[in-house]
Amino acid sequence: MAIDLLISAIKAIVVVLMVLNLSGLLLWFERKGSALIQDRIGANRAAIFGVGRRLGLPNVGLMNTLLADPIKLFTKEDFVPNGADRFLHSLAPFLALFPVLITFAVVPIGDVLEIGTRRINLEAANPGVSALYVMATLGIGVYGVALGGWASNNRWALLGGIRATAQMISYELTIGLAIIATVVAYGTLNLQQMCHLQGGVWFGWLPRWGILIQPVSFILLLTAGMAESKRVPFDLPEGESELIAGYFTEYSGGKQAVFMMTDFAEIVLVSVLVTTFFFGGWQVPWLYPNGFHFPGGAHLGLPNIVVAILGIIAFWLKTVFFCWIQILIRWTLPRFRYDQLMRLGWKGLVPLGLANLVVTAFVVVAVGAK
Amino acid sequence: MPLWLFIFLAVIAICGAFGVILQRNPVHCLLALALTLIDVGVLFVGLGAETLGFLQIIIYVGAIMVLFLFVIWLLNLQIEPAPNAHLALKFFGSIGAAALAAELSVFFFNAQPVSGVATIPGTYGSVESLARMLFSDYLVAFEVTSILLLAAVAGAIALARRMTGAALTRTPVEGEGVVRARESGS
Amino acid sequence: MITPIDYFMGLSAVIFAIGVAGMLVRRNVIVMFMSIELMLNAVNLAFVALGRRVGSMDGQVIVFFVMTVAAAEAAVGLAIIISLYRGRETLNADELNLLRW
């Protein structure tokens, strides 16, 4: 009993920590990545007593992003503008971060891990309808930014908040459609089951990943997910050029850090979802609970613990890959105009999603697939 | 669901409900309401209606409440002034509400005990069972609701559509609101 | 211990009553509208609880429909409120008494 509780707690903490750290890492990705793309050097100054230089190591700016920036942020003055709704103003960032974090609770980061006789499902919580849970938490996510914009008693912020809200609920629709289509295809609302269903191979060599049966949904989910995370090319809510910083214009210090963390957490979330839905989650190609079965027929038996850990590693690798993809896109594409954004959402993605859903349904009914 | 959890949630729900009707600031009311709704959703899950619980959160919190939020922003509602007079209404209203609560509780606690303990099938509250009922016994109602939603969308657009500049520049007088609403609806 | 179904009933009764009170006490039309949503949810809770009590899914299906109707109602109601506000520049229920004698 107690041990179970302990295990669950550990699982939760681990997941959250991994997410937060990853988002921290992403900050570094972002800075150096953008520097590469723009042919700059990027962060390369901060060092502790120049240890690295003394040792002749190249300064890749890890100090800046992982140490200096956070310290700077969290030690800044936490400023609340005059006439702002103090309570909501401080609540908003956490309201934004919280739903994103709890979403990870249902994400299977691996198959069952067997320690002795105990079987540990490698996800923090496993409601039968975890896909719905994901949608629900995404839905709640709106409030943070919305209230952040509203509470800071600033027109720019309010505009940013309104934009953010409109954008997010518009694209949540698309996300929902994508997820539903996938759900229809898999015939289950449970992410863990989805991952299981993506095991095995077609034609003896082709991994059964969801991307192969739901390509459209994949594109929809990726696009809409990036829109959810409100980053370029969908960063209208922040819109540096016209609204100073959108909904967190009036934020500074820790709260703003939390908002930024939310952004990165959302990137991670999107990647995780894409991975889980379309890239087999923790599935490693040709890896089965009892080891590898290569297409050639070669077999390499492995103990469960290894298999589980391989799964976890595969999962996070895929996730990081998609985070990287998103950052690439963010630094590659120009920004939409707001009307273009809305047109894309309502006249482009939503109809596409509907069509995809209908087709999927037809196929499923026709094939009787489960 | 264990009792302590229920009590915990119930307290939150009631606090939220009171928040709705006691807060001055519409946005705070809305937040309180959203809190209550999420709470009720969790209660659903606790009652075995998993699907419904999450649907509740998706639909109510994720959509309807956001709509409210938009309207509040659109109309730029500020904190309403200290409620003036209407003490009689307040008084009787509260009394009546309390009495209603009492009466309803009496009902519920005197409800006929179900013969034996209700057998809860394994699929209780799952999407499959819900869908099975929706598309068999309640098919007609289901289809009709789709039409209802369509009609609601059309009606909402027709009602809230911005009207001609003339109507906007005119200073509103008694009764014009309704008239304009109809015009813009037509 | 497991919570008796009746407690859920009692909770829904309380929430419903609170909604009624809000409907009567608040002046702001939007808040009155919220109170109505509150009542709807109380009823939903009662439905689900009763369904659980008799072990049938019908309660949940009804709640499903209630949600749908609530969505439609919210859309239309808010639209009405908007056009009302455009016309009267107020949302105070006391001043919206055109149907007076």
Added chain:
Amino acid sequence: MTQHFPALGLILLFPALGVIFNLFWGNRAGRGVVNFVAPTMIFLSFAVALWGLVELLLMPAGTVLEFTLWRWIEAGSFHTDIALRFDALSAVMVLVVSGVGAFIHVYSIGYMAHDEDYARFFMYMNLFEFSMLVLVLADNLLLMFVGWEGVGLCSYLLVAFWYTNPEFAYNGRKAFIVNRVGDAGFVLGILTIVTTLGAHGVWTLTFVGMRAHAGLLEPVAAAAGLLLFLGATGKSAQIPLYVWLPDAMVGPTPVSALIHAATMVTAGVYMIARLNFLYTLGPEAMRVVAIIGTLTSFFAATVAIVQPDIKRVLAYSTISQIGYMMLGVGVGAFAAGIFHLMTHAFFKSLLFLCAGSVMHALEGEQDMNRMGGLRRWLPTTWATMLIAALAISGIPPFAGFFSKDLVLESAFVSGNTGLWLIGTITVGLTSFYMFRLIFLTFHGQVRVAPDKVAHIHESPRVMTIPLMVLAVFATIGGFVGLPDGLLWGNAFQRFLTPVVGSGVAHPAEMPGVSVGPMLSLVALIVAATGILLAWIFYIRKPEIPERLEESLRAVYRILIRKYYVDEIYNFIITRPLFWGSREVLSRGVDTFVIDGMVNGTGLTVEESGEGLRKIESGNVQHYALVYLFGALMVAAYYIYLVMR
């Protein structure tokens, strides 16, 4: 034996369609379309009727075509259907109504050519045809009554067709109200029959059913017959309710021809013939019918002699001829009555149409003193009208001779010598006034107002062709009922026998020698005398009438004023009625009682509303509060139930 024959529905359907079309699209469709549609419909039902007739003739005698549309009324054990019955009797009637009606419709095209309201006119005409066909096709008394009222309504509408003229409108109302008096009798008659049969547990009004249980009706036969006959006097313009017919002549002439000469006014005769079994059970009623008929015919003929108005002459002539029919059915010779009805339909409608043609030529002139010598301009009209006149005067071989002869013979043979005598005298009067009309109109010197002489013209072909057709019928129409023993004998009688029974039995005490020829001879002589007199009076020595007028001023006044009947009715009935209505009902009851109640009600509501409206604060929350407390009450009540 009966035969299911759905086509009967068509007979009614076509005029109905015409009504609907003219009502909704008439004015939009335009004159041409209406002129085509309205008559076509009637021709179509005429065609269907012919089909029915053929069916009937091909089957053994006594066959009845039937068609039940639907269950109409169901009240307790009583029920009646919308059912049609097409036996020999209704066959004759339907053919007459639709056939003559069709030609009159065609004639109307020309006659109404200059009237703006053609659509309404043809709508009414079709409606009339429909109602009349319902009347004659009905297989039960109630449905017949529906048609009966329908034709009454159409008569009213058409008499007052030019309602802008107050006098015309007044005459329309007169026709309507007088008919109501008769219809009251009709209703009472129906009720008498229903209650009597119902008392014996027989709940039916179908003619078959009534005939089957005629025995039960024995005790009330006379009363019922008389009550129904009261209705007949109203519809068929017999004493005492004939007064409306002469005034009805203000309607368009085709109307007078169709409704007030050929079809509607003969409905009474048809009704009596249809209910012959009832009347034969009540000899007294038959007697009354016969006497009334004879008196009417004589009386009307005398009035007709002096009338200057061409249409009034024809109106009184119609009354008189219907008197003949009544005499026929009154003495039990139902077939004879119907026979005369048929022939009369031919030549009387022809007469009216000719008169209409004359008026058309003279721009609506009706006074014969301003006509004369028109033969030159109106040859067709003259010829056809002459045929009609000969027919009505009973000159062989024209139709009128046989029918009228049959009626008189039946009267004589049935032993009513007195009635026969009056009838025969009336024959003379008839021929006299008819040829007075002919001579005054078409011969002698022209008395037309000089300004009108210029454009006297023969009517267009659309009007003259119907004249010719009807003239043919008026000529040969009588041959279906030749005296017995001559050629094919009285085929008409044989055709109708299954329905109305054989005519009057010849008394046995004159074996061998038949009175028929003698009577015919007498009638013929009388008729010839009448014509001769008319010739002397109005062609040979035109001064004679004036001199007679001088010498017999009193009589003349009485006749020209129609025996002052209108005045008498006015004095006895109308005045008191008006006085009572005005002084008692209007001044007293209406002002104080009814207005008091009405205004009182209104006042109460208004006052209480004034008081109660205060609770409508317009504030939603107040309503909500009240609502809440209502809910509390209900809940409390249920709790009380639970706790108890």
